[in-house]
Amino acid sequence: MADITVHDKRFSVYLSEATLQERIQELAAAINTDYAGQKVYFLAILNGSFMFAADFFKYLTIESEICFIKLVSYKGLKSTGDVTTAIGLEEDLHGKNVVILEDIIDTGKTLHFFLPQLRHQQPSSLKIVALLHKAEMTRYEVPIDYTGFVIPNKFVVGYGLDYDGLGRNYKDIYQLAEG
Ligand SMILES: O=P(O)(O)OC[C@H]1O[C@H](OP(=O)(O)OP(=O)(O)O)[C@H](O)[C@@H]1O
């Protein structure tokens, strides 16, 4: 498949549409099995996860609700580190089975600082589904329960993921090309 150019950089296909869809079906099947007979409240983290969440959601057969939230980090609070708040989270999560949907976990920072806020609401369970995990880059502890693909430390775009705002519209995932 042909390379693409996003801004000034060239990217090559890394995970094809078919490969992604097959794995997403498997992830959804695992959730359908693990939560059989239960209701799940999915939290998709914007912007990157919008395409993954939409496809994943279609494969669910259990009772499912979904909410899309945006995380905003405040930096410079030396004693406590970054404080992350969620825009769009209106529901009380107390007593619910909550499953987070992330497109990618890289350093782990985003979710690491957000999880305590969710735990504070005392959901009955809290799990994480990550389509991509740059495992060798993860410095902050994040308990990932379901992983689509463990990927190397190369910048990826497509299928919701952007490079400086562009590239989210592709059906495949592309990796920064060599040279
Ligand atoms: O594990 P980390 O190093 O924290 O990186 C992961 C985060 O980075 C991406 O979001 P980004 O901040 O690029 O925002 P976007 O989804 O709106 O593009 C991705 O969607 C994750 O939320």
Ligand SMILES: Nc1nc2[nH]cnc2c(=O)[nH]1
């Ligand atoms: N688009 C994109 N966003 C990221 N956020 C953290 N890692 C990545 C990456 O490799 N690509």
